[in-house]
Amino acid sequence: MDQRGPVVQGALLRRRLTELRRQSGLTQEEVARRLEWHTSKLIRIEGGRTGISKVDLDALGQLYGVTDPALMEELRLLNREARSKAWWSSFKNDVSDAYLAYVGFEAGASVIRQFQPLAVPGLLQTEDYAETLAHAAMDADALKQLVKLRMMRQQTLRQRPIPPYEIFVLDEAVIRRRVGISRDRAIMPTQLRHMARVAQESERISIRIVPFETGSHVGMLRGAFTLLEFDSGLGELLHRENGDLHETLTGEDPRISEVRADFEAILGEALDPAESLTLILEAAASME
Incomplete structure (x- = not known):
């Protein structure tokens, strides 16, 4: 595991996802509507009050126009580290x-x-x-x-x-x-x-x-x-x-x-x- 630990990895993932959403010009409400989510779900994800599944992460990556396989794998790695058990x-x-x-x-x-x-x-x-x-x-x-x-x-x-x-x-x-x-x-x-x-x-x-x-x-x-x-x-x-x-x-x-x-x-x-x-x-x- 990365020495930074799951809390820091989770914070990095949320920051990266929020940056990607903003770069794509989408509001939280627009993302939720396109993915047929409640807006509160995305708010909880970006605010760190809930985790994110691999399926939901891939859906966000596709919506935000992430086409670089290396970037997508980086996001998945951050998510795996964020979901790992800490001491x-x-x-x-x-x-x-x-x-x-x-x-x-x-x-x-x-x-x-x-x-x-x-x-x-x-x-x-x-x-x-x-x-x-x-x-x-x-x-x-x-x-x-x-x-x-x-x-x-x-x-x-x-x-x-x-x-x-x-x-x-x-x-x-x-x-x-x-x-x-x-x-x-x-x-x-x-x-x-x-x-x-x-x-x-x-x-x-x-x-x-x-x-x-x-x-x-x-x-x-x-x-x-x-x-x-x-x-x-x-x-x-x-x-x-x-x-x-x-x-x-x-x-x-x-x-x-x-x-x-x-x-x-x-x-x-x-x-x-x-x-x-x-x-x-x-x-x-x-x-x-």
Whole structure:
């Protein structure tokens, strides 16, 4: 299977089909009328709310004037990949569909940029830190599955043939808050040393800290967010979450460019990677 995964492949297929429809000068209503479909069927297909069968895909290709066998085979391959089972599908009963959709996009990203003002990003968390952070919000079984999903996200991303670039910008509050101190004083310093080790071992992972001495910065108002980029021509994606609420924006939504500009502004306030690792390790030592 393509390392981009079924969610990204499905998004690429929908984008290509929408482009072909527009190039053919057809509206959704006209396509539905010619194929004797309900318009809602095409809306669901282009919006990603339903899959598409091989028969329907071939019908669309013929209607859109696709005569190049290579292009048609590319569309069929995207469709087969989009309909394949993903590793995260085993968690569909444990977390929301919206969150799993984000996990699918993340799995196929080429660049991951994230700002976190309060907590260590999930892709950098140890099991103990993840368990402690979510402990008060869910029962034991749900907690076990959430932590398992988080660890698998880390593992599968970094075992890809070409891992993504991961750039994390954290407020200093993230590395100073002693998460888990009432349970085990070693949880937070261990977490900090883990973060430093991950960054030191991979040239594709960068952790930057915005120090307290910077004062106020735009991230304090923006809150946590993640930006994903893809090497497949798919547009940039913005993901924000607050508890169980997840918002994922794709395409040309103007909020994406606004948040990207904010990320660059926050990055400009951060220490460089070497200084950031020094601060992280100093914070760990102070907790021991």
